[in-house]
Amino acid sequence: MDVEGYARRSLKQGRASQDIISDLADCIVEIKDVSREYALSFARAVIVEVIATKELKNDILMYEKSGVSMGMFGVGSRGTGDFYAHRKIAEIIGNSGATVGVEDMDDAGVVQAGGQFIVCTVDGMHSRLSDFPYLAGFHVTRATLRDCYVMGARPVMLFSDIHVADDGDVAKIFDYTAGVTTVGELTGVPLVSGSTLRIGGDMVIGDRMTGCVGTVGVADHITARRQAAPGDLLLMTEGAGGGTIATTALYYGYHDVVDRTINLTFLHAADIILKSDLLGSIHAMTDVTNGGLRGDIHEMAKTAGLRFIIEEETVQGLVNPDVYRMLMELKIDPLGVSIDALLIIARPDTIHKVQSLLSGKGIKSSIIGRVEEGKAEPVLIRNGMEEEFNPRFREAAYTPLKKLVEKKQQDFELMKKQVDLAAKAAIEKKARIIQKLTR
Structure with missing residues (x-):
């Protein structure tokens, strides 16, 4: 519990300080093994500190609020809101001069x-x-x-x-x-x-x-994402998931599946490639994490400015069988959740050599798609037909609580406008302070 946040909200609502102190002390006693007397003293100290920082006007100390919370906008939830917020962060950072910077979304x-x-x-x-x-x-x-x-x-x-x-x-x-x-x-x-x-x-x-x-x-x-080229193929290794899949297994009671995530297969596969003479021929690599393939392919298409086409049936065969069974039973989209597979993008001859190299080390992989000229978009081949393959507002809901939160819809376009204004304010503030410090 954030006691400072509780006190600030309560004061903003116009509640009397003594009432806040009493209620806050109740919360403190419930969580901490302390006496009521100590809890009251603790709560009074919190109020003193909060009041001392309540009416601030200094440019350094204040920020322009968007009115949009992290949860409402899906920040950290690996969906469209999260990707949008990260592109705003890239705008605030600006041109850093890095070889691969945040603007590459890599x-x-x-x-x-x-x-x-x-x-x-x-x-x-x-x-x-x-x-x-x-x-x-x-x-x-x-x-x-x-x-x-x-x-x-x-x-x-x-x-x-x-x-x-x-x-x-x-x-x-x-x-x-x-x-x-x-x-x-x-x-x-x-x-x-x-x-x-x-x-x-x-x-x-x-x-x-x-x-x-x-x-x-x-x-x-x-092997940055932007180096993907028309005619490239996409090779993906088998994935058993990491923190996301382990969390799903824990909170849905599939505890045996947690053990499937404890492996170093991805790292061994990547290390094999780095030690080979094939690395210089590989255009791009990524791990299938950010909202699953839905998120990663969307961002790769946008960054490379190309059309990425994915075969759903082939992808399904690369999800660990126990993990896949769990996801199907829980009605969780395997394409919209992090499965921690290695994705390699290169010319066909290089892809076939990489696949052979990995196979020789006992690592399963398959060609799951291709890169084409055209509109920068992700496309999914499902039952032989092309369809949109865009990320959702949040990654696939993979815990009971996430399924509940996912149902709460917000006006995304309105939120984007509010977020834009807050990002613009941060850029302007940065410029003001830089100007001040360089006078």
Whole structure:
């Protein structure tokens, strides 16, 4: 519980401070093992701090609100709202001069230094794995390493950031770190630095955990999405999912499926390709994560400015059988959820060589589609017929709560206008401060 947020909302509603203090103390006693007297003192201190920061006019301290919440807009839910927000972030950053920057909407960023490409990527742990720290650490580390590999880079180090709320057990940090370093040690990539903090300091009570893991890698040849070309084929490896599938399995009671996600198949496949002489012939690679193929193919088509055509039947055969069974029984779209497969884009002769290479190492893969000239769009071949293959507002709902939230529709076009205004305000503020600091 965010006690500061509770106090701010209550004051904004015009409630008396003493009433807020009393109610807030009730909440604190319910969550924390403290006396009523201490809870009242805690609540009074919260009110003092909130009132002290209530009427701020300084340009640095204020921001123009959009009136659209993260949940309403689907930020972090790997759908159209999330992709739109990320493109706004890219506008605020502007032209960074990076070899591959945020405007490319790729898996990682790339700069050149010392004659090599330096690749950096970061992934946040799955928010629903807070009570399963080892699983959270394992999957987020695997995710950031994937994003490094698919840029054609060899990972050289990991960094971690872990936040646990005030009442969380310290052991969460240790179990999470064990998950991170399990993947790191098995892939030969050391965890070298990081940060450990409480979520919201004293202002957030409860035991929620969140965090991220990042990777730095080096490359001689990069495989950015924008390099896809007409005539290319798309090769995809089998995927058993990561944090998303593990979360689905946990909260729907398919606990045996969680074990299917504990593997390093993707990383081994990528490593095999990087060590081969085929890497220089590969145009682009990605991992099937952001809203599943629906999200990734949509973004790739947009970035490359080409038509991407996907064969649904072939894709279905590349989802781990146990995972696929679970998704079908729960009526979750396999094309709209992260399955953590490796997707490789190259000329037909290169694709066939990569497929043969992977097959020789026991890694299953199939050609699932092709790239064509034409309108920049994703297309799905279903039962022999072409149909639209666009991402939904959110990725496929994969927990009971997500299925409930998914039903709550909002006016997306109106929200976009409000978000546009907030992004524009941030760009203008950035320009004002830069001008001030360079006078």
